[in-house]
Amino acid sequence: MRILIADDHVIVRSGLCRIVSDAFAGATVGEVGSCSELRECVRESSWSLLVLDIALKDQNSLEVVPELRALRPHMPIIVLSMYGEPQFVVRALRAGVAGYLTKDRAPEELLKAIRSVLGGKRYLSETVAGTLADHVALVGSGTEALHELLSPREYEVFLLLAAARAVSEVAAQLHLSVKTVSTYRTRILEKMGMSSNAQLMRYALQHGLVR
Template identity: 40%
Template structure:
């Protein structure tokens, strides 16, 4: 997967507002311009995390206080550190980045979340915004976009990468709907189990990871097959990849 410009140090002292950031022009309770924003960074690739850390710490308002490389580890870190800002990849092992965001926001509604994604389709963006995500940045975008997202959120607004915003607007202006995916039929627990199945985990391993019984996992597997009309693990895995639950 191509990741552009993550290792470049940027000068954020002279920036203009991106047209796809929107919201109040006044300082928000999120930042308010008074103290640095404590951020947790989550990505499963160490080199990418190092580059993202440099980008974030090049911003005068951000201090990175923690990193994680896996979804469940991220939740533990968020509970421990109680940061102001979460910057997370969507394609995380163990627990998808959007599911991390959902659980984190349920525990701390004041947390600001920026997700990094390879998916520009409106359905992905719609789900992220529905969950309360404040920034949606494409991973093949310009490095400056991360700073623009922080700026928009710090003012109480939201930020979408330009091509994402354009796709959403084109869909709505054209009279279309954002739409849903088959995964929207699933409960949170079923999404977790589907991801672990797609990652190659056995029923016993899934039960151990989620602290539930093997019988409960088997019941969820049967419901997944029925809801998604999938005949085997291979078909479940293809659906998980197709709809962004895991990376290909």
């Protein structure tokens, strides 16, 4: 068994590797910290499963999932994320991941997810499944949300702007340039038909996207 861990935080990545290695005796556990490293690693070697942080430092991970699936169509992917909002979960599932759980879950649940996905099943943590069910009910009612028009990275930037973060703070947190974040902000405002961060904040509060 060969399990690959992709997370840009060294301490988190090391902890995940230890958890997986201790639980699966004899398994080969690899690690990478960026999307560029991930592409190269998946291209060069076959893996039984990938545990993927949703936001690696050089790119939003969901944007590379289709490419990874094309390279290794039989490699299931579990997304491990600090975001539990349905917009992220829906995008991940549409991209083709087999599992999704948030980083606040216990290590035992990650191992449960790995075993489930290796057994050919999907896995969603209980809280994620609950928010996803609410989202499906909302969409089924015919209510269209403007934030659904955003790409994964745009949605990530949108949430931070809506939480009253300055462009420089967003850039630092997502490891992007200020110019790039400003470009994303312009796209977000255009797609959502708004003209200011204040409108983004009001919208996010009304839709329960920030607190």
